[in-house]
Amino acid sequence: MRILILSRNPALYSTRSLLRACYRAGHQAKVIDHLLCDLLIEKGKLNVSYQGELLRNYDAVIPRIGTSVTTAGTNVVRQFEKMGLFSTTRADAILRARNKLRCYQILAAEGIDVPKTLFPNFIQVDSVLIDDFVKSPNVIKLLESTHGLGVILSESLNNATSTIEAFQRMKHKVLVQEFVEESNGTDIRALLVDGHVIASMRRQALEGEFRSNLHRGGTASIEKLTEQEKFLCRKVCRILGLDVAGVDILRSERGPLILEVNSSPGLEGIENYTGIDVAGSIVRYLERRMQKRKNYRLNKI
Numbered sequence: 001m002r003i004l005i006l007s008r009n010p011a012l013y014s015t016r017s018l019l020r021a022c023y024r025a026g027h028q029a030k031v032i033d034h035l036l037c038d039l040l041i042e043k044g045k046l047n048v049s050y051q052g053e054l055l056r057n058y059d060a061v062i063p064r065i066g067t068s069v070t071t072a073g074t075n076v077v078r079q080f081e082k083m084g085l086f087s088t089t090r091a092d093a094i095l096r097a098r099n100k101l102r103c104y105q106i107l108a109a110e111g112i113d114v115p116k117t118l119f120p121n122f123i124q125v126d127s128v129l130i131d132d133f134v135k136s137p138n139v140i141k142l143l144e145s146t147h148g149l150g151v152i153l154s155e156s157l158n159n160a161t162s163t164i165e166a167f168q169r170m171k172h173k174v175l176v177q178e179f180v181e182e183s184n185g186t187d188i189r190a191l192l193v194d195g196h197v198i199a200s201m202r203r204q205a206l207e208g209e210f211r212s213n214l215h216r217g218g219t220a221s222i223e224k225l226t227e228q229e230k231f232l233c234r235k236v237c238r239i240l241g242l243d244v245a246g247v248d249i250l251r252s253e254r255g256p257l258i259l260e261v262n263s264s265p266g267l268e269g270i271e272n273y274t275g276i277d278v279a280g281s282i283v284r285y286l287e288r289r290m291q292k293r294k295n296y297r298l299n300k301i
């Protein structure tokens with residue numbers, strides 16, 4: 001197979017791991033930066049030009065689209081899909097999962113339990129509503145937070161109101177969320193490939209910190225999921241249309257809550273802590289999908 005890995009940086013662990021997995025399985029693979037792709041569109045014919053050359057005869061793409069370039073990245077993924085390449089993650093699924101608000105709206109409407117979340121209007125902060133709906137302490141999150149940066153624990157209502165006002169003054173949109181205190185600075189990351197949980201770990205925040213992100217100094221250990229949690233992860237991925245995803249769970253008194261869903265999950269932490277070859281699983285999933293497509297085409301002839 002000829003595979004394109006969309007990544008801004010070929011030196012990143014996840015990119016290198018995927019590239020190695022492609023080579024190990026005997027495929028040709030190339031890393032391209034989605035921000036350097038030119039998209040050519042005309043009747044019945046779509047192409048991608050990369051550094052002056054048309055990308056031809058590729059079979060599949062593995063997108064690794066970072067939060068800061070979601071729109072540009074998904075435009076490129078969609079172009080490849082329309083050209084008939086198979087993508088391990090579809091552009092519209094990336095868009096559904098990427099925006100925290102949109103993701104919560106979709107999941108909650110399907111009956112998935114998520115932390116109670118308020119998206120305040122942008123003109124006048126309603127303190128009474130915050131107090132009634134999410135209570136204090138609560139968690140304020142920038143819509144575009146990443147690696148735990150822009151996620152703030154607010155101890156009091158006064159503090160929450162002034163923090164939201166300050167962010168809004170700077171034209172940043174935020175979510176206000178119930179603080180799931182009983183999760184004790186831990187969350188669970190489940191890695192799904194082909195819609196099934198293949199690896200999972202528990203992340204623990206540093207002493208005195210509530211954010212368990214490994215980038216914020218959190219540590220991780222292998223953690224098995226309950227059947228209920230596995231079922232939940234599969235359902236979430238089905239709803240969002242993701243075959244490959246990282247699903248983060250907070251264990252709360254009322255059961256597991258979906259904290260977020262990552263459509264380009266980092267592989268470094270999960271591969272190193274669990275010893276599971278996630279990149280290899282992604283490539284095998286890709287092979288199965290390509291085989292299915294081939295069989296389908298043969299049956300049609």
Ligand SMILES: Nc1ncnc2c1ncn2[C@@H]1O[C@H](COP(=O)(O)OP(=O)(O)OP(=O)(O)O)[C@@H](O)[C@H]1O
Pocket residue numbers: 115139141145146147148149150151177178179180181183185186187205210211212213248250259260262
């Ligand atoms: N409502 C909450 N209650 C308790 N802890 C929370 C809550 N929201 C977030 N946390 C903690 O803070 C961490 C970071 O929050 P979150 O995952 O929502 O944002 P992010 O990590 O910045 O986003 P991304 O994972 O996309 O980079 C979580 O991993 C979790 O440990």
Ligand SMILES: [Mg+2]
Pocket residue numbers: 147148213248260
């Ligand atoms: Mg997170």
